[in-house]
Amino acid sequence: MRRYLTPCALWLLGCLVAAGSHAHDAGTPAPASAQGPTAGRLSIQLNNDRMTLAITKVPQVYLYGVIDADAPQRFESMVAAGKIPRGSDIYLNASSGDLRAGMALGRLFRKGAMVTHLGTPRRSRLATKISKTATCAGACSYAYFGGLYRWAPTGSDRIGLAPHQAMAAQTPEPEQVAAYLKEMGINLGPFATTLATSRDPVVWLTADQLTSTGLANNARLPLTVQSLLSPPAPSVTLDQVDRNGHHRLVIQCRPGQLTVTSFDMVGAAAAREILRRGTLAYIEINRQETLLQPPGGARAVNDSLTMTHDYPPTQIGHLLLARTIGAWVDGRNKSFRNGFVFELDPVREDLKKYYSACWKAAPWPTD
Template sequence: MPDSLLSRGAMLLLAAVGCALAAPAMATSAPGFAGPLAVHLRSDSITLRMAKAPQLYLAGTIDAAAVEQMRQLLRSGRVSPGTDIYLDSSSGDIAAGIELGRLFRAARLSTHLGTWHTGSAPARPATCLDACAYAWLGGLYRWSPSGTDRIGLHQNLLPDRAAAEPGAPPPAELRDYVAAMDVDPARLAQVSGAMANGIAWWDAARLLPAQVANNGRLPLAASYMKTPGDAPRLVLSQTVRGREDQVTLQCAPGQVALTARYAVGDERARSLAARAMYAYFEVGEQAWQPHLGKRPQADGDALVFERRMPFAELTNVLRTGSLGAWVEITGSPVRLGFWLAPSLAEKLTQPFYADCQAMQPGYVPPKASAGQARPSFWKRIGQRLRGGG
């Protein structure tokens, strides 16, 4: 049987799932699954072909026993790096949720909200509350809830509280964990919607902009290299579900060369290159000269193409929150490619721009401010006589 069932009791699990599916879809408060942790693993060939990863469904109370159950699954090798974890839990211990989140991150797992269902039976809404929400934060890739799925924290478990509530971890400990999961603790307050029955439900639409969810995208990586005699070179890298795409910006007098590297795998790169019609960059959702330039070529595991822009266009490229690199393929109804946000790497894009600007014809360095003016001739002589250089 392609779907594996792993639980503390098959009869208990079947009864719990049956009750859950029978619950009204529009209940006033989605209860989540609060029984002992039930685990379903879906790793059949169809799932692996369509979803590109196994799917593990966890429903029930998150406690020390649940953490140990997950640890044993990881040790068994049945849950591999990249597995998608679907959570549905409204009860549990916060310390256990944090430990579960750490296990997810160490194993490079992705977290979603979702409930197990088979056949044509509709999936009921998932609820991820308190311990579950902290476990969800442990996902290397964290996917925003969809539909009527909900995630949130009781007010007394928010990490921005001044003091700990009875039975709750100290707020500083919660903030340290959230930060260790590459999430700014202050962003949790930004995504919280209206309080309802003491629960701050997170607004799914705010999770991605606030970078609490990343929907498969790791933070933008940037590398700036400038050595004497070489032109400034900036590399922006975006990892999406384990695939790293790049845009390289190489400065030259009067222009900047942009090279896109779209990682698709060796065999697919060759196939797509043979059918590629044209490629282009998109700055702020505006295509830049889409029908000009050479077609993309296969280079190892990637499709690669280059375009040259006037230096005057560089500011728009570095400030945009969406720089796309797209390829149009013969016979395909959709374009292929990726996008990244140069504006998120401002600490490196600014010095790159300054050094590139200094290479441009007619560049005049700014005059030194009064506080940085060169000392007068007689003052320099006095400094030398006093041993000051």
């Protein structure tokens, strides 16, 4: 179930969790679930107090310092002990370290379907003040690539890649690095020229560069398309898996009719709960409430929350050329909002082919 946290909830989390993670701070004896800060090695701070789990559902794990050769073993032991469960949030802040260990951490993140972010560890009010800016470069960036879902940095946080001249001093062979990137589905091709020619120690990347090239996916796997272009009823199915589940949109055209059907696969119990609390259901085009559903228009079918709406065939161009399409159920206020949105630019060519197929199978009036 998708729920957007209110600013009040985030503020409360920050206040209360700081107290819950007090024992993890520098200068305070750390529990068995945390590795305290030590020069020359990676520190691990585990925040799994009740308030954190109530809001985020999974622990928040901060890895900071230097990625040393033994860091993957320490992290893996915490996973094996059940302290870092599948799907945990991993926050990284390291600007140097062992590249082989960074890749090993990345493989552990991917195996556990974990989510990578940049972020600095939480500190108690009594701890020494440190910068709130997170930096992730070298071995850290390769660990970051292991996240199944990877959030682009925000604010002043920075992530960067080591150029080839700096990589040459690292232990792994280039073939090993290339194999790791392929395994993680990461393509550094758009930065090949810069990495090959830069004399800077780090090539820093912007959030836009990360998201436009797929190095960051902001908790979404790529949108996929399946098209049936033959008459009498061509259809296109858009699917996307994100951290919250599986979402689908089906568009079908027939002579004089165009239908849009959404499926939000949240599970049977969650679908019924959303319907109970929801007061408004709609298909969204370009982030505007466009196709409002009548009462009862949204239904719970098997494990999905689904809605179907007829769309004017003459407006198919507006629909298929949209930047975004989504499906949402809102409550009495925006603090309860469940649904999904698809960014359509990556599948634009498929949608153009579908437009042509619809025109051939079911031409619409041009007046």
